[in-house]
Amino acid sequence: MVWTWRSKLISKAVSKAGIKGKIAALYIMSGHSVSFNVKVKDGVIDFVAKKKGDIFAVDVYLKNKPVSAREVEDIAKKASQINAKPVLLIYGSAKISEEALSKSRELNVKIKRVRKVKPKPH
Numbered sequence: 001m002v003w004t005w006r007s008k009l010i011s012k013a014v015s016k017a018g019i020k021g022k023i024a025a026l027y028i029m030s031g032h033s034v035s036f037n038v039k040v041k042d043g044v045i046d047f048v049a050k051k052k053g054d055i056f057a058v059d060v061y062l063k064n065k066p067v068s069a070r071e072v073e074d075i076a077k078k079a080s081q082i083n084a085k086p087v088l089l090i091y092g093s094a095k096i097s098e099e100a101l102s103k104s105r106e107l108n109v110k111i112k113r114v115r116k117v118k119p120k121p122h
Helices: 005-029 069-080 098-107
Strands: 033-040 043-051 054-061 085-091 110-114
Touching: 005 033, 005 043, 005 054, 005 085, 043 069, 054 069, 069 085, 069 098, 098 110
Parallel strands: 054 085, 085 110
Antiparallel strands: 033 043, 043 054
């Protein structure tokens, strides 16, 4: 296996940040640079991914209960403080309430779902 700087970043993210690191590794594999636990006025963003002028503020939802509009509002508010595009990434099979879906459309929050993550460096 050839270890490149990107594969080292993936390995480090996975070992230090658990599930959130595995998800961030997907962004690293696609060429983004990632910063973990970014503090803003209204809380902490799980990670921020940057690539070619695009900035994504990503919060990872790890709970089994349905996603509410509050989680959507929280990431939208935190992302606006660093001029980033908000992403709420749901890990697992948690349901998304209709209220949360309509709020995500209203606030332009991208909702993505990841069920299993096994990032592998090349």
